Amino acid sequence: MGKIRVVVAKLGLDGHDRGARVISRFLRDAGMEVIYTGIRQSPEDVCRVALHEDADLIGVSILSGAHNALVPRLIAELERSALDIPVVVGGIVPDDDIDFLRSKGVRAVFTPGTPVEEIVKTVNAIVEEKRAG
Amino acid sequence: MRSLKKKERDKLIGDFRSGSVAALARLLSLCESESRSRRDLMSSIYPVENQPFVLGITGPAGAGKSSLINRLLFVFRKRFERIAVLAFDPTSKLTGGAFLGDRVRMAEHIKDEGVYIRSMADQGRAGGVGAGIHDTIGLLSAFGFEMVIVETVGTGQSESDVRLIADLVLVVLTPGFGDEIQAMKAGILELGDLFAVNKADQPDAERTETEIKASLALGRSQTAEAPPVFATVATQGRGVVELAGCLLEKYQELGREGVIDARRSKRVEAHVEEMLKEHCAMLVASEIKAFRTKRAKAAGRINPYRLAGALISKIFKAENNAKKD
Structure with missing residues (x-):
């Protein structure tokens, strides 16, 4: 099986993508192929990118506070398209919202300060589990 | 490591044949990997009757290849129902990872059902495109695309593989590409059927255009036509319609002369x-x-x-x- 392909996505109107770029770089340095969507993507757009790119995982970077609205829409869109692609979220997410996102199917939430090694490890584990399917 | 069982393979090929984009995407990943099961899998898609117009686009990093493709797509979509873009970026030789960012410039087309964009890593291969490129194009042809655009990594002097896989090659350069000596030395000038000097709103654009034209004309007999050179500003769309028109004309002209067929059998x-x-x-x-x-x-x-x-x-x-x- 080939390299792990991760789509790093910026959902919604939030245009600050420094975090997304930094995380892309670390995932790349961990030997993954990282496809970046660019800023201001809708859940439908991200779903289509993941479809085109045969993504193993989608990493959503979000700082705007709209995660509770947008991330479940992305997951619903993936289901509608019959795409079994795990979603993780990174960014400013209050503790109270983490359980909500997880209940909607988000596999992991990384808040500021999460060590890079942990993110890489988690991504690897989720993809391996899925590929072993 | 998990290899595909025969049943899974048959289902994948079946879904692919019935037009599933997910199956296409999966197969494109598989044809990059080295394995015996890949051979059986890919073999089942040939022979492919549909022969799309394969346009190779090459040039130095930062020349604006992706942005130009973004604009060209709007024009080409009026002519072709379905277009695929393969956008190559380099794989890190140190870590094996890759950052694939070309589609950021083409994000406008994400809602267009007629456009399929795929980011590809070159897997450390010299030549500007990755291993498995022939099968990649074979898959896209079999899927029914009428046009395939291949954007090479932007390395500057070694994208010679694009010559071998494309029907037509467009070389994208920028003002200040180098003096005339540089233009003669760089193998890139031998690759192109057409040339674009992008970012033509920058100073020195005209001089670069003149120098490229001079280099291309050098040593050619009076009757032999030098490849056309266009000035473009991809971000504003300047010169793009003319360039697209010329690309299509050239494709037809070379088709009539039998050059395209010859290139395809070389492929x-x-x-x-x-x-x-x-x-x-x-x-x-x-x-x-x-x-x-x-x-x-x-x-x-x-x-x-x-x-x-x-x-x-x-x-x-x-x-x-x-x-x-």
């Missing part, structure tokens, strides 16, 4: 050659490994010519027996 030739080399390299590697463990200490008693000859006979014998089974 098949290269594909077969690559497959043969790959296969032989695999056999050689396993023989060398066996040799290393068995006779590594007998250097003084070995005639390398005889040994190589014996190994070649052994390989062919083993292959023949494998075929009979």
Whole structure:
């Protein structure tokens, strides 16, 4: 099986993508192929990118506070398209919202300060589990 | 590591044939990996009747290739129902990872059902495109795309593979690309059927255009036409309609002259050659490994010519027996 392909996505109107770029770089340095969507993507757009790119995982970077609205829409869109692609979220997410996102199917939430090694490890584990399917 | 079972393979090919984009995407990933199951899988898609217009786009990093493709897509979509873009970026030789960011510039097309964009890593191969490129294009052809645009990595002087896989090559350069000497030296000028000097709103654009034209005309007989050079500003769309029109005209012209057919049969030739080399390299590697463990200490008693000859006979014998089974 080939390299792990991760789509790093910026959902919604939030245009600050420094975090997304930094995380892309670390995932790349961990030997993954990282496809970046660019800023201001809708859940439908991200779903289509993941479809085109045969993504193993989608990493959503979000700082705007709209995660509770947008991330479940992305997951619903993936289901509608019959795409079994795990979603993780990174960014400013209050503790109270983490359980909500997880209940909607988000596999992991990384808040500021999460060590890079942990993110890489988690991504690897989720993809391996899925590929072993 | 998980290899595909026959049942899964059949389902994948079935879904692909009935037009599933997910199946296409999966197969494109698979044809990058090296395995025996890949060969069986890919073999089942040939022969492919549909022959799309394969346009190769190359040029230095930062020349604006992706942005230009973004604009060209709007024009080409008026002519073609379905277009695929393969956007190559380099794989890190240190980590094996890759950051694929070309589609950011083409994000406007994400809602267009007629456009399929795929980011590809070159897997550290020189030549501007990745391994498995022939099968990649084969898959896109079999899927029914009428046009395939291949954007190479932006390295500058070594994208010669694009010549071999494309029907037509567009080279994108920028003002200040280099003086005339540089233009003559750079192999890039031999690759192009057409040239674009992008970012033509920058100073020095005209001079660059003139220099490229001069370099291209050099040594050509009076009757031989030099490749056309266009000034474009991709971010504003300037010159793009003219460039697209000329690309289509040139494609038709070369088609009438039989050049496109000749290039396509060269492509098949290269594909077969690559497959043969790959296969032989695999056999050689396993023989060398066996040799290393068995006779590594007998250097003084070995005639390398005889040994190589014996190994070649052994390989062919083993292959023949494998075929009979």
